[in-house]
Amino acid sequence: MAEEPTEFWGELAIDPVEIALPRGSGFTLRAYRSSTAFAPTDVSERPEDDDPFARKPDAVLEDDEEELPDFDEEELTRQALGQSDESDDEDSESDDEDGKGGKSLKASDTSVDLEPVDDESAESSESEEEDDEEADEEAEDVEEVPLFLTHKGRLLLFKSAEGLVEFVKSGAPNDMTQLPEWERLTEELDVDQVEPAEDDTYELDLVVENLRGGHDAWDSALILSAGEVSRDLAYSLRLNDVLGMLSPGSPLDDLDEALRSASSGGVGGFLAKRRVRKIGAQQASLGWRTVIGKISGIVDWRD
Numbered sequence: 001m002a003e004e005p006t007e008f009w010g011e012l013a014i015d016p017v018e019i020a021l022p023r024g025s026g027f028t029l030r031a032y033r034s035s036t037a038f039a040p041t042d043v044s045e046r047p048e049d050d051d052p053f054a055r056k057p058d059a060v061l062e063d064d065e066e067e068l069p070d071f072d073e074e075e076l077t078r079q080a081l082g083q084s085d086e087s088d089d090e091d092s093e094s095d096d097e098d099g100k101g102g103k104s105l106k107a108s109d110t111s112v113d114l115e116p117v118d119d120e121s122a123e124s125s126e127s128e129e130e131d132d133e134e135a136d137e138e139a140e141d142v143e144e145v146p147l148f149l150t151h152k153g154r155l156l157l158f159k160s161a162e163g164l165v166e167f168v169k170s171g172a173p174n175d176m177t178q179l180p181e182w183e184r185l186t187e188e189l190d191v192d193q194v195e196p197a198e199d200d201t202y203e204l205d206l207v208v209e210n211l212r213g214g215h216d217a218w219d220s221a222l223i224l225s226a227g228e229v230s231r232d233l234a235y236s237l238r239l240n241d242v243l244g245m246l247s248p249g250s251p252l253d254d255l256d257e258a259l260r261s262a263s264s265g266g267v268g269g270f271l272a273k274r275r276v277r278k279i280g281a282q283q284a285s286l287g288w289r290t291v292i293g294k295i296s297g298i299v300d301w302r303d
Contacts, residue, residue: 005193012181016164017148018196019157019229020205021296026157027164027194029149029176030232038178043153043238046298146232150175154300155237161194163303202229204292211285215277220259223288227256230291242294245287252287255279 009015014031149156151174158164167174168189176182207226210219227246234242246252255276262273 005195006197008188008193012185014176014179014181014185015200016194016196017229018201020203021157021292021299022205023296023299023301024159025205026159026299026301027161027196028155028157029164029168030200031147031176031179032144033147033179035143035145038147038175041150041153041175041237046153146236147176147179148233148236150237151300153237154298155233155295156302157299158302160303161191164194165189165191167302199225202226204230204295207292208285208289211281211288214281215279218259218276220263223259224256226288227252230295233295237298239294239298242291245291251279251283252291255284 013033014029017028017030019026019028156167156174158167169186171186202225203222204226206219206222210217210222230242231246233239234246244250258276258279261271262276
């Protein structure tokens with residue numbers, strides 16, 4: 001009895017994905033693994049994208065154009081030490097009055113009495129710190145990141161299920177061969193198993209047109225799913241400019257957050273819908289047009 005596709009892919013922890021772009025629709029594969037489990041795709045032969053977070057050497061920030069006011073260095077020093085002329089006068093008077101009775105503490109004296117530290121408690125504290133560090137390292141190791149069927153910085157997209165299966169079984173080089181499950185995939189994959197789930201089907205070709213239709217026509221599910229796969233592709237294929245355009249706080253990310261909140265319903269959803277209407281349709285469509293263009297530019301269409 002043939003194994004069900006969902007069970008087969010579940011055991012491999014790899015999924016078939018269908019992505020529709022302006023040029024056409026194609027199949028590929030996607031997996032999520034620890035960032036230490038595989039080497040990222042080699043983009044050395046692909047033109048480098050501009051890093052959106054890097055400041056260009058000749059760029060001028062607004063603060064650079066402003067003249068800073070002059071400060072009294074002595075006054076700054078007194079402020080840094082937490083002192084003022086008044087406290088100095090009070091300390092001086094206090095010294096005169098208490099000089100014979102013994103040494104008095106000044107306001108600026110911040111010394112404290114330290115209690116002896118018990119050896120056992122110190123060892124316990126060190127042990128807890130080491131455990132915390134190990135836990136943090138383990139948490140970093142289990143962080144899962146996306147990996148697609150890619151090769152030398154390009155996404156391999158197949159126009160037919162037959163083409164995808166033939167490629168997998170051919171032994172051709174690609175970045176997924178690093179996975180231990182790849183050998184089983186090459187042996188057992190057949191055309192009938194290439195059935196992407198609904199959540200793994202993305203219609204990027206419809207996003208720009210949908211946004212141009214105006215706020216009332218916006219399809220939240222379409223736009224949110226496009227954001228999901230675009231972030232995955234940008235990370236896997238090291239598209240720095242796309243990552244920047246979809247990063248937290250960016251206009252396209254604000255659009256995602258507003259649409260997600262609007263879909264939740266209730267008072268929050270009502271307020272989010274009002275926020276959605278304040279987002280410019282032209283700005284959103286132009287932004288997504290750029291993102292989709294960048295992704296389309298690194299696709300290697302097969303068959």
